[in-house]
Amino acid sequence: MKCRTCRGPAIIELPRHNANFCAEHFLQMCRRQVEKAIHDHDMIKKTDRVLVAVSGGKDSLAVWDMLVELGYQADGLYVALGIGEYSEESREYTERFAAERNLKLTVVSLRDDYGYDIPTATKVTGRVPCSACGMSKRHLFDKAAVDGGYDVVVTGHNLDDEAAVLFGNALRWDVEYLARQLPVLPSRHGFPKKVKPLIRLTEREMAAWCVIRGIDYIVEECPMAEGNRHIGYKEVLNVLEEKSPGTKASYYLGFLDRMAPVLASIAATGADSVTPCVQCGAPTGGEEGSVCAFCRLVERSAAHEPVSVELVRKKSRSQKRVQAEASKK
Amino acid sequence: MKVLLRNPRREIEIEGRRRVHALLAELGLPRESHLVIRNGTLIPGDEELDKDDVIEIRPVISGGF
Numbered sequence: 053m054k055c056r057t058c059r060g061p062a063i064i065e066l067p068r069h070n071a072n073f074c075a076e077h078f079l080q081m082c083r084r085q086v087e088k089a090i091h092d093h094d095m096i097k098k099t100d101r102v103l104v105a106v107s108g109g110k111d112s113l114a115v116w117d118m119l120v121e122l123g124y125q126a127d128g129l130y131v132a133l134g135i136g137e138y139s140e141e142s143r144e145y146t147e148r149f150a151a152e153r154n155l156k157l158t159v160v161s162l163r164d165d166y167g168y169d170i171p172t173a174t175k176v177t178g179r180v181p182c183s184a185c186g187m188s189k190r191h192l193f194d195k196a197a198v199d200g201g202y203d204v205v206v207t208g209h210n211l212d213d214e215a216a217v218l219f220g221n222a223l224r225w226d227v228e229y230l231a232r233q234l235p236v237l238p239s240r241h242g243f244p245k246k247v248k249p250l251i252r253l254t255e256r257e258m259a260a261w262c263v264i265r266g267i268d269y270i271v272e273e274c275p276m277a278e279g280n281r282h283i284g285y286k287e288v289l290n291v292l293e294e295k296s297p298g299t300k301a302s303y304y305l306g307f308l309d310r311m312a313p314v315l316a317s318i319a320a321t322g323a324d325s326v327t328p329c330v331q332c333g334a335p336t337g338g339e340e341g342s343v344c345a346f347c348r349l350v351e352r353s354a355a356h357e358p359v360s361v362e363l364v365r366k367k368s369r370s371q372k373r374v375q376a377e378a379s380k381k
Numbered sequence: 382m383k384v385l386l387r388n389p390r391r392e393i394e395i396e397g398r399r400r401v402h403a404l405l406a407e408l409g410l411p412r413e414s415h416l417v418i419r420n421g422t423l424i425p426g427d428e429e430l431d432k433d434d435v436i437e438i439r440p441v442i443s444g445g446f
Contacts, residue, residue, distance in 0.1 A: 053425045063423040064416075072425065109443055182444075212442070259416050259441040263423055273388050277444035286442050290413040 064260055067297035075264045082261055085252040086118050093236050095247035100203035102126040103244075105193045106149075106157070108142030110269045111208030113149050114261045115250055119206065120155065126206070129196045131189050132161040134169025135276055136361040142270040149267065158200075160192050167354030170276065175359040176352050181276035184349060191346035195334060197244035210250040210258055215304040216285040231315035235308070241326040242335035251308075254300065275365050382430055384408075385437040402426035405438070414442045 053062040055074035062072035066081075073081060090096050102119060106112040106128040119126040130146045133139050143159070150157035163169045173184035197205045214233070221229045239245040250258065262269050277283070292299045312319075326335045329344035336344035384393050384404075395404065401417050401424055417424050418437045430436065 053427050062425050065425050065427075075423075110441070111443070254413075255443065256413060256416065256441045259439060260423055263416065263418060263421070263439075266421075271387050271439055272390070273440075273443060280444045283442060283444035286444075287411075287414070290411050290442075293413045294411055 063264075066257070068254075068293070068301055070297070078257075078260065079264060082253055082257060083118065083122065086115075086249050087122065089235065089249050089252045090247075093247070095236055095249055096124060096204055096206070098123065100124070101201065102204055102206055103193070103197050103200065103202040104128045104206045105189065105208070106130050106146050107208070108145040108270045109208070110259045110262045110267075110271075111210050111213075111250060111255065113146070113208075113267050113269050114258045114265075115206060115208045116149070116155070117153075117261075117265060117267060119249070120153065127156040127158070127200075127202075129193060130157060130159045131192050132159060132163070133185060133188070134161075134163045135171065135274060138270070138272065138275055138361075141272075145269050149269075158196060160196065162188060163358075166350050168350060168356070169353075169358065171361045171364045172356050172359040173349055173353040174276065174364045176356050177349070180280065181364065182280055184353075185276070187345055187349065191334060191344070193246075194243055195332075198242065202244065204245045204247055207246065207248055208250055208258075209248040210253055210255050211300055211304060212255045212286050212289070213282075214248070214251055215289055215300040216282045218304055218307055219285045219289060220281060227315065227318060230311075231319035233307075234312060234319070242328070251304070252301070275361055278365070382432055382434040382436060385435075387438075387440055396432070398432055399430050400426070401428050401430060404430060408438070410438060410440075415440055 053065060053072045054060065055062045055077050056071040057077040057080070058074060060074045063075055064078055065072045069081075096102060102124050104112065104116040104119065104126050106116055108130070116126055116128055128146070128150055130143060132143055147157065170181055170185050170188070173188070174181040177184055193205050196202075214235075218230070218233060221233060235248045235251045237243070237246040289300055326337060327340050327342060328334065329336045329347055330341055331343050331347040334344050334346065336342050338344070382395050384395055386393065399407070402412065405412055405415060405417070412426065416439045418439060419434060424436075
């Protein structure tokens with residue numbers, strides 16, 4: 053198997069590009085895809101101060117690595133979610149990554165700074181863990197960006213993430229969500245600009261970037277995300293991708309090219325009635341005098357006794373499979 | 382060969398030689414959601430694996446937003 057660019061030995065095949073690459077030219081392809089996404093969607097200027105939302109996983113560490121390599125001024129923000137050993141380990145990977153590269157990293161701890169953690173919030177709200185987790189992270193990334201004077205928040209959402217969310221929104225024909233599923237959310241009403249430079253790269257490519265670049269990241273899945281709906285959508289899309297390489301890219305990038313403009317008028321409506329939260333001052337969609345969803349979550353969760361991960365986690369399909377294999381022996 | 386699998390982390394022993402894509406197919410692991418790594422280096426699907434190799438099959442799907 054030979055590299056498409058240099059004809060040297062390839063280390064990875066990318067059926068969607070009908071090509072194989074050596075390490076050097078694979079990295080070059082990834083950089084070009086990120087530069088194209090940034091350019092095509094006017095994501096980041098060279099003079100911008102960038103805040104990268106990092107989790108210790110492959111995507112956020114890879115995008116931080118790429119942006120620094122491409123010459124952007126990018127700092128990191130890690131939110132310690134209190135999901136047992138998983139959070140401890142992911143924090144170690146993030147701190148090591150930043151220290152080895154002499155990058156600025158800020159850590160916010162839900163337990164130490166706000167008196168709760170995700171397992172406890174999950175128990176209190178009775179909703180899926182990703183709901184309390186996503187809401188907490190969005191609020192804290194917004195706050196850190198505004199307080200720190202950053203021009204743009206970068207997240208590590210990749211092509212698989214966006215295709216899976218698009219698939220879910222289309223299954224429900226959730227037109228408002230479809231209309232807002234864009235790679236750039238402009239700064240408005242006190243919310244910072246948010247961008248997704250990895251939309252042209254798959255998660256297999258991001259994991260490969262990390263292996264080639266020697267970036268250690270947390271490989272294990274979040275124990276509270278196991279079996280969630282989006283993972284199921286990704287598995288379905290990967291079955292289609294294996295049969296017809298390029299499906300995920302044509303689905304999501306085609307949506308951006310041809311469907312998002314049709315939905316633009318819907319995206320422009322709504323979210324105009326924003327008022328400051330009476331407790332924290334963050335913009336919120338409620339009426340005058342409202343308390344934002346984050347402050348309500350903090351109030352309820354911090355008043356509850358801490359709950360362990362094991363108490364609220366679901367048994368994953370992979371664990372069930374391994375246990376079933378073991379019981380057959 | 383020794384094969385390290387993840388989620389959860391475990392090790393299995395596979396007898397005989399195989400190409401990478403044949404091993405993935407045998408284990409029911411889709412190529413699009415896995416990488417195969419030997420001595421810290423990625424190896425492509427057509428690479429022949431030796432019976433003495435130690436490899437990691439790393440899943441790449443992550444969830445939660």
